[in-house]
Amino acid sequence: DAKTTQPPSMDCAEGRAANLPCNHSTISGNEYVYWYRQIHSQGPQYIIHGLKNNETNEMASLIITEDRKSSTLILPHATLRDTAVYYCIVSFSGSARQLTFGSGTQLTVLP
Amino acid sequence: GAVVSQHPSWVICKSGTSVKIECRSLDFQATTMFWYRQFPKQSLMLMATSNEGSKATYEQGVEKDKFLINHASLTLSTLTVTSAHPEDSSFYICSAREDRRHYGYTFGSGTRLTVV
Numbered sequence: 111d112a113k114t115t116q117p118p119s120m121d122c123a124e125g126r127a128a129n130l131p132c133n134h135s136t137i138s139g140n141e142y143v144y145w146y147r148q149i150h151s152q153g154p155q156y157i158i159h160g161l162k163n164n165e166t167n168e169m170a171s172l173i174i175t176e177d178r179k180s181s182t183l184i185l186p187h188a189t190l191r192d193t194a195v196y197y198c199i200v201s202f203s204g205s206a207r208q209l210t211f212g213s214g215t216q217l218t219v220l221p
Numbered sequence: 222g223a224v225v226s227q228h229p230s231w232v233i234c235k236s237g238t239s240v241k242i243e244c245r246s247l248d249f250q251a252t253t254m255f256w257y258r259q260f261p262k263q264s265l266m267l268m269a270t271s272n273e274g275s276k277a278t279y280e281q282g283v284e285k286d287k288f289l290i291n292h293a294s295l296t297l298s299t300l301t302v303t304s305a306h307p308e309d310s311s312f313y314i315c316s317a318r319e320d321r322r323h324y325g326y327t328f329g330s331g332t333r334l335t336v337v
Contacts, residue, residue, distance in 0.1 A: 146328075153227070153314050153328035154265070197264075208255050209316070209326055211265040 114198045119216040122192075128185040130215050132198030135179040141202055143174060144209065145183045147194040147217075154197065154211075157183065188219045223249050225317050227329025234305055234336055242300045242332045244315030250295035251317035255326075256288075259312040268313075271298040305336040 115133040122128040134143065142161050146154040158165055158172045160181070165172045171184040185192055197214040201207055224247040234240050244254055252273050257265040269290055270278040277290035287309075289301040298317075302309055315329040 146326075148265075151312070151331070151333070153225075153316075153331045155328070156326065208267050208270055210267065211257075213264050 114200055114212050116196075116198055116212060116215045118213065119218070121218050121220055122185075122188045124190060124219050124221050125187055128183075128188040128192065128217055128219070130183040130185075130196050130198075130217060131180065132183070133180045134198070134200045137178050137200050141200045143172065143178075143181050144199045144201060145170070145172065146197045146199065146209075146211075147192075148197065148214070149191075149194045157196075188217075190219050190221060193217060193219045223247075223317075223319050223327045225315060225327045225329040227315055227332055229332060230330060231333040232335070234334070236306055236336055237304055239301055239303045240305055240334060242302075242313055242315075242334075244298045244300070244317070244329050246296045246317045246319070246327075249317075249319040251319065252295060253317070254292060254298040255316040256290065256298075256300050257314045257316065259314060259331075265314060268300075302334065305334070307336045310334055310336045 142159050144159040145157040148154045158170050160172045160174050174181045195214040195216050197211050199209050226245045228243045254271040256268045258268050259265045267280050268283045271290045271292040273292045273295050279285045287303055292298040312331050312333050314331045316326045318326045
């Protein structure tokens with residue numbers, strides 16, 4: 111699976127949009143981009159995923175560049191409860207594929 | 222949505238004893254489940270892949286005789302830490318994905334193991 115690079119930490123003001131970048135320059139054509147987050151001492155939570163097109167759900171939006179070498183997770187209106195470590199993971203689909211976690215980005219939402 | 226139930230959420234045990242952690246997929250079937258370990262301020266590290274009805278696949282450096290995995294049904298996988306030592310103290314997390322879906326792994330809430 112392709113490796114990802116994320117900034118180790120970011121701050122965001124409450125109510126503002128949080129934009130979390132991820133580089134995955136070695137991604138292959140069939141690999142998806144997944145985003146998970148982990149709130150302290152809890153299991154990771156699925157946020158969103160995409161292959162080529164931008165995606166949006168009730169939690170966030172995922173913007174993938176045309177060359178697919180990077181992506182941005184957008185939390186449109188960050189709240190204090192969004193403070194967590196956010197992981198960008200690139201992986202093939204398929205039920206037997208494990209997810210390989212990098213170091214992620216610690217997002218701190220400030221009041 | 223899919224829910225994975227993990228028990229216990231925390232456990233304290235004495236050195237040399239064994240501890241069993243359960244991971245259940247609620248209202249969905251999971252042929253494959255994954256076990257991760259997370260040390261403080263570190264990321265999740267995959268320990269093993271649990272396959273229903275067959276032997277687990279362990280990552281390099283993980284002792285299969287120490288971390289026993291049993292995946293006896295499509296909804297239950299167990300991890301037993303045998304002869305636990307203080308260095309086994311960690312946060313253990315399981316993960317599963319509904320067989321009919323091709324995305325969206327669901328994670329358990331984790332088990333905090335402290336060996337004293």
